Amino acid sequence: MAKLVEIITANRLRDGAVVYWNQDGWTGTLADAEQFSDKDACAAALTKAQERVKAGEVVNPYRFEARLDHTIAVPVKERELIRASGPSIHPELGKQADPSTAPRFRIAAPAKPPRPKQAEGPEAFDVSL
Amino acid sequence: MPLIRNGSWAHDDYTALTDQEPLADGGVLVSLNRFQAEQELLLARNQPLGVRLSSSQSPENIGSGLHHLSLVALEFPAFRDGRAFSWARLLRSRLGFAGEIRAIGHFLIDQLAFMERCGINAFDGDARITPEALAAARAEFSNVYQPAVDGRPSIGRLRAQSS
Amino acid sequence: MYRYDEFDARLVSERVEQFARQIERRLKGELSEDEFKPLRLMNGLYLQLHAYMLRVAIPYGTLSSSQLHMLAHVARRYDKGYGHFTTRQNIQYHWPRLIDVPEILRDLASVQMHSLQTSGNCIRNVTADQFAGAAADEIEDPRILAEIVRQWSSLHPEFSFLPRKFKIAVSGTPEDRAAVRFHDIGIEIIRSDHGETGYRVFVGGGMGRTPYLGLCIADFVAREDILAYLEAILRVYNMEGRRDNIFKARIKILVNALGLDNMRARVWREFEEIKKEGSLNLPEQERARIAAYFAPPEFEPLPDTCLEFETACSGDGDFAAWSRHNLSPHRAPGYAIVTVSLKPVGGVPGDCSADQMDGLVQLMDEFGIAEIRVTHEQNLVLPHVRKKDLPALHDQLERLGLASPNSGLASDIICCPGLDYCDLANARSIPIAQDLSRRFSDLDRQEEIGELKIKMSGCINACGHHHAGHIGILGVDKKGVEFYQLQLGGSGAEDATIAEIIGPAFSKDEIVDAVERVITAYLRLRQPGERFLDCYRRLGLEPFKNVAYLEQLHAAY
Numbered sequence A: 001m002a003k004l005v006e007i008i009t010a011n012r013l014r015d016g017a018v019v020y021w022n023q024d025g026w027t028g029t030l031a032d033a034e035q036f037s038d039k040d041a042c043a044a045a046l047t048k049a050q051e052r053v054k055a056g057e058v059v060n061p062y063r064f065e066a067r068l069d070h071t072i073a074v075p076v077k078e079r080e081l082i083r084a085s086g087p088s089i090h091p092e093l094g095k096q097a098d099p100s101t102a103p104r105f106r107i108a109a110p111a112k113p114p115r116p117k118q119a120e121g122p123e124a125f126d127v128s129l
Numbered sequence B: 001m002p003l004i005r006n007g008s009w010a011h012d013d014y015t016a017l018t019d020q021e022p023l024a025d026g027g028v029l030v031s032l033n034r035f036q037a038e039q040e041l042l043l044a045r046n047q048p049l050g051v052r053l054s055s056s057q058s059p060e061n062i063g064s065g066l067h068h069l070s071l072v073a074l075e076f077p078a079f080r081d082g083r084a085f086s087w088a089r090l091l092r093s094r095l096g097f098a099g100e101i102r103a104i105g106h107f108l109i110d111q112l113a114f115m116e117r118c119g120i121n122a123f124d125g126d127a128r129i130t131p132e133a134l135a136a137a138r139a140e141f142s143n144v145y146q147p148a149v150d151g152r153p154s155i156g157r158l159r160a161q162s163s
Numbered sequence C: 001m002y003r004y005d006e007f008d009a010r011l012v013s014e015r016v017e018q019f020a021r022q023i024e025r026r027l028k029g030e031l032s033e034d035e036f037k038p039l040r041l042m043n044g045l046y047l048q049l050h051a052y053m054l055r056v057a058i059p060y061g062t063l064s065s066s067q068l069h070m071l072a073h074v075a076r077r078y079d080k081g082y083g084h085f086t087t088r089q090n091i092q093y094h095w096p097r098l099i100d101v102p103e104i105l106r107d108l109a110s111v112q113m114h115s116l117q118t119s120g121n122c123i124r125n126v127t128a129d130q131f132a133g134a135a136a137d138e139i140e141d142p143r144i145l146a147e148i149v150r151q152w153s154s155l156h157p158e159f160s161f162l163p164r165k166f167k168i169a170v171s172g173t174p175e176d177r178a179a180v181r182f183h184d185i186g187i188e189i190i191r192s193d194h195g196e197t198g199y200r201v202f203v204g205g206g207m208g209r210t211p212y213l214g215l216c217i218a219d220f221v222a223r224e225d226i227l228a229y230l231e232a233i234l235r236v237y238n239m240e241g242r243r244d245n246i247f248k249a250r251i252k253i254l255v256n257a258l259g260l261d262n263m264r265a266r267v268w269r270e271f272e273e274i275k276k277e278g279s280l281n282l283p284e285q286e287r288a289r290i291a292a293y294f295a296p297p298e299f300e301p302l303p304d305t306c307l308e309f310e311t312a313c314s315g316d317g318d319f320a321a322w323s324r325h326n327l328s329p330h331r332a333p334g335y336a337i338v339t340v341s342l343k344p345v346g347g348v349p350g351d352c353s354a355d356q357m358d359g360l361v362q363l364m365d366e367f368g369i370a371e372i373r374v375t376h377e378q379n380l381v382l383p384h385v386r387k388k389d390l391p392a393l394h395d396q397l398e399r400l401g402l403a404s405p406n407s408g409l410a411s412d413i414i415c416c417p418g419l420d421y422c423d424l425a426n427a428r429s430i431p432i433a434q435d436l437s438r439r440f441s442d443l444d445r446q447e448e449i450g451e452l453k454i455k456m457s458g459c460i461n462a463c464g465h466h467h468a469g470h471i472g473i474l475g476v477d478k479k480g481v482e483f484y485q486l487q488l489g490g491s492g493a494e495d496a497t498i499a500e501i502i503g504p505a506f507s508k509d510e511i512v513d514a515v516e517r518v519i520t521a522y523l524r525l526r527q528p529g530e531r532f533l534d535c536y537r538r539l540g541l542e543p544f545k546n547v548a549y550l551e552q553l554h555a556a557y
């Protein structure tokens, strides 16, 4: 089992961009985010991050889980994979489009590409009433 | 809490009472429950009397005693709870209440103009609710589409007049 | 189309400045996010996964060419070069910065557009039939009432903090293209036995977690009374709708809890009183003033058959296919209604680039088409096109990538933004729609299948109308992994029904195959000429369910 870490994230108030907590501030790149393997340390950092809400830096900080693939944190949930990358349907947009913010992993292809074979025509299975 | 009545700071001449506290001298503001339980006693005092409604209590619950009241306080438990807008309108229209309607609890300056249009004429809110804020809120829109209880002519009426 | 007078224009710009001040207070810290959120929502501004999202109102789906040009400008200047047309006939921008929003709104106000009440717990942008003013069987242009309702509901002092959002739709034809029975209030324009035009009112329809079809609360409301009647419904809802549970806060739950008769009686009590006050009576003069703006353009006297058009239909294969599916009968001879499909094979349903928008603007100017409509099926409509212009128009649409000949077919999929953008989403919806559209891209196959409405949402909020899909797909989340529920037999038309869930959800690798199996089964089971929906209604869930889960069955053995 890959090791689980926690990461703190939020959206920046002025433009809504996805940001991650690192030491004492925010970064736009998941690869630069601070990885917490200790729950208490993460909770303490979240409290600090929450103070930045009052300062008008960010909106709604929270933490999420990621799996460590060597040193690269890969979010467990689809939602965070997409937040870290950009819309999966537009590889040319969002963080994934800019080498300085792109995550170091790829989102799995969303669904199977169209099948070339025509095996399952109407004859491939029986419909009985 | 400082009170705004008819647009300016005003002295609050009512003591807000819980259901247990003994009656104070002068005007009092009591819950609907207490009003219903002690109606005769309260009315017999011949002092200014107000009833406080929670956001789920329709002013129709006050019954015929309404016309002996000089104040109805409508509670906004959270600014998102918009029931009191309708309660205020009912008070002014169907129930013909002419006394003070006071908003209490949590509301935003962005709601003040709407509140006034629905018939609320006194505000007891947080530190941001000031006569200046109220004046600014009133000035935000030159005209309104809807007729309401404040008698402001709707845009429809103005159009009819100008044509 | 409607044009603002000084009152409308001033109100919208004052609203823009009010919102600009609200943003300023937020940035300065005078408003907390909790306080700001409902305020920004009331102006159509969301915070999504990657950025803010601004939803701009397109009242009853009608745009002038200069408005469309402005939408293109906003997309280029403040966003990433495109916009997304929604099932509410609005457009969404997915990348604006909070600090730019006042400028965007000022630009929009300069062409009489706004984002008032495109979200939040208030009366939302009113929708109407996209064929308004052009449909052959229309009793009255629904946009007249929709505009009247837009004005009455804008910044309503009493109804801006409702228990939940509130959607109103108007249809002016017996054929229902506005899904009136899926709205909180649906209004059908009718003519009484005495020839008087009035309104039939449905209440309590909706999708979301608990879908309901609206029930008829009033058979006939007279024109002058309609605002008083709407105000009465809203007042009952504002006073009595539930506020303790967000999933039970829509008016459909109240109607259901009270029962229709009870609801009707309460509304009547309020209505009588409001009517007595008289201030909400709609004067015929004001109605006529607004109606005049919607008077149809002068149609040229043209013969109904047009040689150029007929010849083109028999010639060029692409044009013939497009004219089979994307044209609808117009009330004026020699004219047609054109549906511009925003569903290219493998594309994002409803997306439109700034260049495409401007291309459409040019084309509208060239062919003298004054307005364009947005449909709740996420397509565009050119309402009044001379048949003789159709071949040239088609050429240009083709050049813009807007000539997919698939209106009403399997690849004309309604699809919400889903987890690629939306903060509320459970699963992605667009990639599945893209995959389905590729799977059914072959036009012969689509024509063989015939009318089929596939509708897909990324969560129970049902922005993609999955409950009303002949085939509906709902994205669900199982421990952070995307799954898809399949529903069959819904309809948002005049024969409205709610789709039934067929069983456990499919994984993202299974769902497209499952849909294909269902469709293949339909092709084998149907009677001649029978639509998928009718076949399903005749046979029920069972045969389709069996084939849908076939692969799972095989896998189990």
Ligand code: SF4
Residues within 6 Å of the ligand: C416, C417, C418, C419, C422, C423, C424, C425, C426, C457, C458, C459, C460, C461, C462, C463, C464
């Ligand atoms: S249906 Fe759900 S996922 Fe789709 S746009 Fe609406 S809220 Fe977002």
